Amino acid sequence: MSARILDGNALSADVRAQLAESVKEVKARGVTPCLVVILVGDNPASAVYVRNKVAGCEKAGMRSLRFDYPADTDPKRVLDKIAELNADDSVHGILVQLPLPPQFEEKEVLEAISVDKDVDGFHAENVGRLSQGQRAFFPCTPHGVMKLLAAGDIDVSGADAVVIGRSNIVGKPMAMLLTQAGATVTVCHSKTRDLAAHTRRADILIVAIGRPMFITGEMVKPGAAVIDVGMNRIPAGLPNEGKLCGDVDFASVKDVAGAITPVPGGVGPMTITMLLANTLESAQRAAERKGV
Ligand code: NAP
Numbered sequence: 001m002s003a004r005i006l007d008g009n010a011l012s013a014d015v016r017a018q019l020a021e022s023v024k025e026v027k028a029r030g031v032t033p034c035l036v037v038i039l040v041g042d043n044p045a046s047a048v049y050v051r052n053k054v055a056g057c058e059k060a061g062m063r064s065l066r067f068d069y070p071a072d073t074d075p076k077r078v079l080d081k082i083a084e085l086n087a088d089d090s091v092h093g094i095l096v097q098l099p100l101p102p103q104f105e106e107k108e109v110l111e112a113i114s115v116d117k118d119v120d121g122f123h124a125e126n127v128g129r130l131s132q133g134q135r136a137f138f139p140c141t142p143h144g145v146m147k148l149l150a151a152g153d154i155d156v157s158g159a160d161a162v163v164i165g166r167s168n169i170v171g172k173p174m175a176m177l178l179t180q181a182g183a184t185v186t187v188c189h190s191k192t193r194d195l196a197a198h199t200r201r202a203d204i205l206i207v208a209i210g211r212p213m214f215i216t217g218e219m220v221k222p223g224a225a226v227i228d229v230g231m232n233r234i235p236a237g238l239p240n241e242g243k244l245c246g247d248v249d250f251a252s253v254k255d256v257a258g259a260i261t262p263v264p265g266g267v268g269p270m271t272i273t274m275l276l277a278n279t280l281e282s283a284q285r286a287a288e289r290k291g292v
Contacts (some may be wrong), residue, residue, distance in 0.1 A: 003257040005084035006152045009255035015147065016060055021062040026283050029292045033283035034063040035093040035119065036085050040078060046097045056272045062279060071101045079112050086114040092286055093119035093279035122169065134196055137278045142174035144270025145206060145227050146181065152259050154204060154225045157182030158287035161197050164188045165208035168170055170229055174206055207247040217252030225259040229267050
């Protein structure tokens with residue numbers, strides 16, 4: 001039997017249509033949601049992500065501004081720009097595209113962004129709020145995964161969930177969101193002994209490791225929901241070399257899993273959608289503060 005496809009493109013289109021309606025409402029109150037994206041350097045993947053984020057904003061009726069800096073920029077220039085944007089009431093979200101060039105201290109840059117405009121949800125205070133179950137901007141990729149699970153009617157409460165990967169942007173916040181939703185969560189990483197023993201008992205398996213087609217059918221519990229966060233290129237010498245692929249071997253896993261996200265068209269589109277949702281929420285909070 002082949003797994004049900006959890007279609008991120010379709011869900012994303014639905015959510016973005018709802019967002020566009022809410023954008024109209026907040027604009028009618030005199031507040032136009034505005035996201036600023038900062039890109040340092042010329043990483044081609046980052047340039048594509050930034051383009052898609054800016055285009056997503058514009059399509060939803062939001063304003064978006066983009067500031068590009070050369071790779072050898074003094075970090076102070078970027079920190080000064082962030083300070084200026086923090087003080088600008090017309091800006092609701094500030095995002096610095098990662099990775100940054102080596103002369104930057106990533107943590108320093110992320111923490112320079114006002115907590116109230118941290119629509120990526122990477123500021124330590126937002127991470128702390130998330131861990132305490134308080135109102136926060138949730139990091140976009142794990143938040144998008146939670147939406148995909150909900151839309152796919154996957155029961156999270158009581159489920160055994162296994163997250164592979166413990167990065168600050170995906171694995172760790174993913175584990176926190178699943179825990180808050182009532183799952184029993186195991187986080188695996190490169191030091192995990194006998195990874196397959198963990199993955200085989202997962203009702204929900206979230207894979208965020210950055211290794212092409214790493215998880216195969218025999219590592220998956222029959223009927224499990226498998227969410228593939230990975231975005232890789234198919235290595236040289238394999239069929240479809242250079243094409244986009246996930247961390248999950250879709251061909252073998254789809255015959256075992258109960259539900260699965262494809263790559264592309266699964267988690268990826270939801271990430272930008274949740275960024276737009278966070279920017280809208282920030283603008284709505286700004287409208288509340290203004291009393292309009
Ligand atoms: P990352 O920072 O490189 O973290 C990778 C994690 O995977 C680490 O925790 C690492 O363990 C673990 N890992 C690596 N090899 C492993 C192995 N053989 N067995 C078990 N665990 C292993 O990556 P990331 O930023 O979280 O991204 C992960 C993937 O998701 C990448 O393909 C990235 O492109 C993709 N991504 C997609 C989206 C999207 O919108 N779809 C968004 C963000 C990221 P250690 O901690 O022990 O090193």
